[in-house]
Amino acid sequence: xxxxxxxxxxxxxxxxxxxxxxxxxxxxxxxxxxxxxxxxxxxxxxxxxxxxxxxxxxxxxxxxxxxxxxxxxxxxxxxxxxxxxxxxxxxxxxxxxxxxxxxxxxxxxxxxxxxxxxxxxxxxxxxxxxxxxxxxxxxxxxxxxxxxxxxxxxxxxxxxxxxxxxxxxxxxxxxxxxxxxxxxxxxxxxxxxxxxxxxxxxxxxxxxxxxxxxxxxxxxxxxxxxxxxxxxxxxxxxxxxxxxxxxxxxxxxxxxxxxxxxxxxxxxxxxxxxxxxxxxxxxxxxxxxxxxxxxxxxxxxxxxxxxxxxxxxxxxxxxxxxxxxxxxxxxxxxxxxxxxxxxxxxxxxxxxxxxxxxxxxxxxxxxxxxxxxxxxxxxxxxxxxxxxxxxxxxxxxxxxxxxxxxxxxxxxxxxxxxxxxxxxxxxxxxxxxxxxxxxxxxxxxxxxxxxxxxxxxxxxxxxxxxxxxxxxxxxxxxxxxxxxxxxxxxxxxxxxxxxxxxxxxxxxxxxxxxxxxxxxxxxxxxxxxxxxxxxxxxxxxxxxxxxxxxxxxxxxxxxxxxxxxxxxxxxxxxxxxxxxxxxxxxxxxxxxxxxxxxxxxxxxxxxxxxxxxxxxxxxxxxx
Numbered sequence: 001x002x003x004x005x006x007x008x009x010x011x012x013x014x015x016x017x018x019x020x021x022x023x024x025x026x027x028x029x030x031x032x033x034x035x036x037x038x039x040x041x042x043x044x045x046x047x048x049x050x051x052x053x054x055x056x057x058x059x060x061x062x063x064x065x066x067x068x069x070x071x072x073x074x075x076x077x078x079x080x081x082x083x084x085x086x087x088x089x090x091x092x093x094x095x096x097x098x099x100x101x102x103x104x105x106x107x108x109x110x111x112x113x114x115x116x117x118x119x120x121x122x123x124x125x126x127x128x129x130x131x132x133x134x135x136x137x138x139x140x141x142x143x144x145x146x147x148x149x150x151x152x153x154x155x156x157x158x159x160x161x162x163x164x165x166x167x168x169x170x171x172x173x174x175x176x177x178x179x180x181x182x183x184x185x186x187x188x189x190x191x192x193x194x195x196x197x198x199x200x201x202x203x204x205x206x207x208x209x210x211x212x213x214x215x216x217x218x219x220x221x222x223x224x225x226x227x228x229x230x231x232x233x234x235x236x237x238x239x240x241x242x243x244x245x246x247x248x249x250x251x252x253x254x255x256x257x258x259x260x261x262x263x264x265x266x267x268x269x270x271x272x273x274x275x276x277x278x279x280x281x282x283x284x285x286x287x288x289x290x291x292x293x294x295x296x297x298x299x300x301x302x303x304x305x306x307x308x309x310x311x312x313x314x315x316x317x318x319x320x321x322x323x324x325x326x327x328x329x330x331x332x333x334x335x336x337x338x339x340x341x342x343x344x345x346x347x348x349x350x351x352x353x354x355x356x357x358x359x360x361x362x363x364x365x366x367x368x369x370x371x372x373x374x375x376x377x378x379x380x381x382x383x384x385x386x387x388x389x390x391x392x393x394x395x396x397x398x399x400x401x402x403x404x405x406x407x408x409x410x411x412x413x414x415x416x417x418x419x420x421x422x423x424x425x426x427x428x429x430x431x432x433x434x435x436x437x438x439x440x441x442x443x444x445x446x447x448x449x450x451x452x453x454x455x456x457x458x459x460x461x462x463x464x465x466x467x468x469x470x471x472x473x474x475x476x477x478x479x480x481x482x483x484x485x486x487x488x489x490x491x492x493x494x495x496x497x498x499x500x501x502x503x504x505x506x507x508x509x510x511x512x513x514x515x516x517x518x519x520x521x522x523x524x525x526x527x528x529x530x531x532x533x534x535x536x537x538x539x540x541x542x543x544x545x546x547x548x549x550x551x552x553x554x555x556x557x558x559x560x561x562x563x564x565x566x567x568x569x570x571x572x573x574x575x576x577x578x579x580x581x582x583x584x585x586x587x588x589x590x591x592x593x594x595x596x597x598x599x600x601x602x603x604x605x606x607x608x609x610x611x612x613x614x615x616x617x618x619x620x621x622x623x
Contacts, residue, residue, distance in 0.1 A: 001107075001135075003065070003109060003138075003272065004134070004223075004521050005109055005110065005111045005133065005225060006044070006045065006106055006110065006112045007044060007045040007046070007047065007058055007103075007106060007109070007110045007111070008032075008043075008044055008046045008047070008110070008112075008113060008130065008215035009046075009047045009048075009049055009103065009110055009111070009112050010037070010046070010047070010048045010049065010112075010113045010115060011049050011051070011082065011095070011096055011098065011099040011112060011113065011114055012027075012048070012049070012051070012113070012115040012116065012117065013051040013052075013078070013092050013095035013096070013116070014050065014051070014052055014056070014113075015049075015051075015052060015056060015084055015089065015091075015602065016053070016056075016260065018597060019118065019517075020052070020056045020060065020450075021061060022117055022118055022149075022265060023118075023532045024059075024060065024063045024157055025153075025157070026066055026120050026166070027115070027117055027118065027119050027120065027121070027216075028063075028069065028121070028154070028164075028167035028263060029064040029065055029160055029163075029164055030119075030120050030121040030123075030166045030167075030168065031069075031071065031115075031121060032065060032072070032164060032165045032166070033047075033121070033123040033124075033165060033166060034122030034123065034167065035068070035125070035126070035127045035128075035167075036123065036124070036125060036126040036127065036189070037072060037073060037124040037126065037128075038072060038119055038123075039126065039127035039128055040073075040126055040127065041072055041073045041112070043130065043194075044089045045074075046073040046074070047068075047073060047074040047075070047076060047261045048073055048075045048076070048098050049075075049076045049077075049078060049102075049407075050067060050075070050076070050077045050078070051077075051078050051080045051098075051099070052077055052078075052079060052300050053078065053079065053080065053081075053084060053421050054079045054081050057079070058520060058548055059240045060077065060548070061077075062396055062490065063582075064164045065164040067164075068164045068165070069246075070099045072535045073111045073236075077519075078098070078099070078100075080095050081096060081359075081360070082147070082360055082363065082366075084099075084358070084359070085353070085354040085355075085357045085358040085359075086354075086618070087350050087351075087353040087354040087357060089236040089237070089238075089350060089421065089578075090115070090236070090350045090353070090354040090522040091354070092236075092237060092370075093233065093236050093237040093240075093509065094367065094370055094371075095513075096112075096114055096237050096241065097233050097237070097370050097372075098109075098370050100112055100226065100245075100445055101370065101372075101422075103105075104216050106232055107226055107229050108225075108226055108227070108228075108229060109225075110225065110226075110385070111130060111223055111225045111397075112221060112223065112224050113126065113129065113130075113220055113222060113223050113225075114220070114223070114237070114241075115495040116226070116405060117266045118149075118251075118264050118266060119144075119262050119263075119264060120152075120156065120168075120173065120262065120263050120264075120265055121171060121261075121262050122168055122170040122172075122173045122257075122261035122262065123167045123168060123169055123170075124170070125170075125260045125262055125389070128254070128259045128260055129142070129222050129260060130223070130252070132193045132223070132252045132254070132443070133223055133225050135252075136243070136250065136251035136262075137250055137452075138221075138224065138225050138226070138246040138248060138250040138251065139221060139224045139241075139242045139245070139246040139250070139252070139253050140221070140222050140223040140224075140225050140249040140251070140253075140254065140595075141219040141220065141221060141222065141242065141251060141252070141253045141254070141262045141300065141592060142219060142220055142222045142253070142254045142262065143204070143214050143216040143220070143305045144218050144220060144255075144263055144264060145177070145181075145182070145188075145204070145260040145263060145264065145307075146182035146184055146185050146186045146263070146264045146265070146266045147176070147177045147180045147185070147265060148180045148181070148182050148266070148267075148268050149181050149265040149266055149268075149562070150267065150268055151179070151180040151548055152176055152177070152179075152180040152265060153213040154263065155176055156168075156176075162451075162454050162493040164599070169312065170257050170258050170259075170260075171257075171258070171308065171309045172309070173261050173263060174210075174307050174308060175210075175309035176228065176263075176308040177263045177573060178210070178212070178297075178309060179211075180324050183264055183268065185204070185349055187200075188200050188202050188203055188280075188408075189206065189321070190203045190205055190280050190326055191204075191205055191206065191279075191322075192279065192280065197280075197561070198532060199288050200214070200285055201213060201217045201218035201289075201619035202215070202216040202217060202218060202281060203215050203216075203280070203285070203290075203295075203301075203326070205241065205319050205322065205323050205324070205514050207308075207313070207316050207319045208257065208313060208315060210308055210309045211307065211308040211309070211310070211313065211316060212307050212308075213304055213305070213306055213307075213316065213319045213320060213323055214305045214306075214307060214471055215301045215302075215303070215304060215305070215323055215327055216300050216301065217289060217293055217297045217298065217300055217301050218238055218300070218301045218304065219238070219253070219263075220529075220578055221237070221238060221242050222243050222254075222260070224241060224242065224246065226245040226246075227245060227246055227247060227248055227250075228247065230372075231244040231245055231372055232342060232371065232372045232373045233370075233372060233373070233412070234243065234342045234343045234344065234347050234371065234373055235340075235341050235343070235344035235346070235347045235349065236344075236346070236347070237343055239294055239296075239297075239341050239346075240341050240342065240344070242278070242296055242331075243295075243296055243341045244341070244342070244549060249436075249455075250455075251531045253300070253303045253305075253326055254305070254456070254609040255303055255304065255305045255306065256305075256306055257305075257306065257307040257308060260519065261307070265401065265500060266389070273421055275310065275530075282329035282330040282332070282333055283333050283335075285330045286330050286331075286333030286465075287333070287523060288331075289330070289334060290334055290335050291339075292339055292344075292346055293334075293338055293339060293343075294338050294340065294341045294344070295337050295338040295341070295437070295438075296341060297338070298331070298338055298437060299436070299437055299516070300593075301327050301330075302327070304323060304324070306321045308423065311560070316500075319530045331371045331441070336398050336438065336441075337395045337398050338395075347538075350416075354506075364376065364444065368482060371617035374533075393407075393583075393585070396409075396513075396514040397409050397435055397438050397439065397442075397513070397514055398438070399496065399593060400583075400587075401587045401590055402558075402583040402584070402586040402590065403556075403586075404552075404556070404586070404588035405512075405513060405514065406590050407590045407593055407594055407606070408511050408513050408545050408606055408607040409514070409543050410512055411543050411545055411594075411609055412509055412513055412607070413442065415507055415509070415543060415609045415611060416442065416446060416478065416507065416541075417446045418444060418541075418611070419445055419448040419476045419505050419507055419611065420428075420443050420446035420448040420476065420485075421446065421448075421466075422449055422475075423447075423448055423449065423474075423475035423476045424426055424449060424450040424451075424474045424475045424476070424501075425443055425447070425448050425450065425451050425452070425474060425475065425477075425478060426451075426452045426453070426474045426476075426477050426478070426499070427439060427440070427443075427451065427452070427453050427454075427478040427480070428453070428454045428455070428456060428459075428477065428478070428480070428496070428596070429456060429478075429479050429480035429481050431453075431480055431508075431514070435514055440453070440477065443478075443510055444525075452474070456492060459492060459495050459496070460467075462499045463495065463498045463499055466499040468499050472499075473498075473499055473500055473501045473504070474499060474500050474501065474504065475500065475501050475504050475505070475540065476504060476505045476506075476507060477498070477499065477500050477504075477505075477506045477507070478509070479492075479493065479496060479506060479507065479508050479509070480509045481508070481509070482510075482511070482512050482514065483510055483511065483512070483521040485508060486529075493506065493508060493529060493531060493537075493612075494531065494537070495569060497536065497537065497614065500614065501615055502614060503613065504530060504548065504566075504613070504614055505540070505611055505612060505613050505614075506611075506612040506613075507609065507610070507611055507612075508536065508610045508611075508612060509531075509547070509607065509608070509609045509610075510526070510607060510608045510609075511605070511606055511607025511608065512607075513607060519548035519550060520604035520605060520606050521604065521606075522604060522605070523604055526608065536614045536615050537612045537613070537614060538612065538613060538615050539610055539611070539612060540611040540612065540613045541609075541611040542608075542609075542610055542611075543609040543610075544605050544607075544609075545603070545605060545606045545608070546591065546593060546605060546606070547604045547605055547606040548604070549604075552604075552606075554582055554585055554586055554589065556581060557577050558582035602620035
């Protein structure tokens, strides 16, 4: 449990006459609605931070809405002339990150809300977002779409009636939006036979005249309460902030427009360069996604978001099912490995574009400090080497045979394959959120008929549901624990007994399977597991991945050379050659170790997998 938040900081970058006017005319008035900024101010200390160009500051400060904002909460205007370029996503990312880093001692107790200038917010949107953070979410994701500004702006202006405030209810805003859908939004309707967006990052289905359903790959990180102050930003904000600042995966996605409703006012002419004739196909979506979508983006599409201007009707269930089939078909065409959220292939191009279009010389040391990346200037020039390294070593969980974690993951796959056939499986434990879907797909490939995920903190809910309905029990519980968390969570093993079927199994895996570094631990750590005779559990199979000092040294040296093999020059070539030779040795050691099922009694381990079975149905019922 984390302590309550101590403050809220709203971060909003805006520059250029058109966008400043849009912010002052529509975005700011809706922020002043009672359920937005006023509600936040009543709950905790609130600061509004505007990132603007020096030339725009005077117009902003003279606006009646801004003066109303100053009376409501603390305000700051940070000039970002040195960050502005034609690479808008880079400028926005740099502004957001500089706003986060400006909070030093209270960074982890602050809720950051990220806005853009063309947002129109329904009354209550921000209050509901903050409620999610107060309830325990480290990050909040939400979906929104574009509407035609030329058509919607007069209606919004009339609703303002000349005052600085604009309160519009969620269903009224959706009604307005459905009347003025932007051509770029219409092109993202998966069931449209006329035209589509060749670079679609969100998909829509029409339920009825008052309801549409959305599935978003690219979602807006509307709020984040950082879990760590040690982070590197090496991708656009909507690619990197959530996975970097919320590594636990404690992220909430808002799925109902009644709770959170925001639309983007855009000119009709914007966003139409990618429009193509014909229907949108799963294969076409997958082709585009394979170039940019991270694991988080792929996971986002699992959420069906309902936008409705009236009561949700029963027909929405059929549309959700149809959209799920479409997304599943997209996944079938996607490569197994998503793009990385750190050193994303687009990032180097974005920084290059930022440098080439910045009106002032780019201060790379300053940007490196903002982004927290000491190798930033080098990384900008090393896109090929980074992509080559990922290609050569693989990415979790699909590592190459010479990667330090390949052997551990292979043993895990073997154990999973032996237990998955025809089983209902629940996967719990120290698993990065981005890797849950690949593991689920692998279990399905091994014949699992049902795969669910849960966090360790959900064990009470799971046992409660299983007690009330035995049909909710699973055939197999896959429990993955890091050796570092074993002491805290060892006793949890027996708590999963009530949620598995009679004669079911618990596949307990101990090890940092999906981390890049190969760490070791002593087998004596297993004595922490208090598996009692009364639990009904017995060890059916026991697999150990040994970690000799020589193997660890070779692999750690190889990874260090691979990480430093960019920047060009003879030194980099020598590092690449050295890493390549060590990779051959590492691959041989990994394959050789795979043939040995046990480590010696005195050796260190990099992972352990135990298959535990309930001795009998009676043993299960006794629990």
